[in-house]
Amino acid sequence: MTDQSPNSPLDKALKQLTYGFYIVATRKEGSDLKTRSEDWVSASTVSWATQSSFDPPLITIAIQKDSDVNETIQKAQSFSLTVLGKDDEELIKKFAKQTDVDYGAHSVNGISYTEGETGAPVLDCGVATLECKLEDALTTHGDHILFVGKVIKATSKDGQPITELDTRKHYEGVSPRS
Incomplete structure (x- = not known):
């Protein structure tokens, strides 16, 4: 079995992969959700995202299984992925915490959004945004689920x-705190 302790060869190798910072956002009416009864916008910082096909253009993101984003993406069947820029560093931590939505002002964590073609919130930040329809989800024994959009x-x-x-800020290796 591979040593999975901090500073092990596995930990060091995983830290050699390159990671960016993104915000995934999704929205679904509360009547369709199990954990809440009102419309729900969910947005969170992610660092595991990649293009996974040329034709059709697909991206794959990894989302913690126990997160609000997980349930909301599965119910909404869509999400947006905002690529954060070098001027957006403060948003990494801001979206790593609880989502604070002002539905009247169409803002999440103080960032305005519009409803995209997929119904997912499109945030007014970052250097790029990809609006996606959910194509597939892969559940493994790991602590994250893979969504292909x-x-x-x-x-x-x-x-x-x-x-x-x-x-x-780092989210890599064998532990989120490594």
């Missing part, structure tokens, strides 16, 4: 994406 619409702005190498 078909890109329905994309927008891009000037700027460079932020990566873990640009910050002191």
Whole structure:
């Protein structure tokens, strides 16, 4: 069995993979959700996201199984993925906490959003946004579920994406705290 302790060869190898920072956002009416009774916008920082197909264009994201985002994506069958830029570092921590939504102002954690073509919130931040329809989900014995989304619409702005190498924030290796 592979040593999974901090600073093990596995931990060190996993930390050599490159990671960016993204915000995944999704929305579903409360009547369709098990854990709440009102409309629900859920948004969270993620760092495990990648393009997984050219044709059709697909992206894959990893979401913690016990998160609100997991249930909401499964019910909504859509999500948006915002690629954070180097000027968006403060949003990494802000979206790693509980989602605070102002439905009247169409804002989440102080960031305005519009409803995208898929119904998912499209946040007004970052250097790019991908709106996706859920194509598939893969559940493993791990603590995250993989969602595969078909890109329905994309927008891009000037700027460079932020990566873990640009910050002191890390979500890699054998432990979220390693």
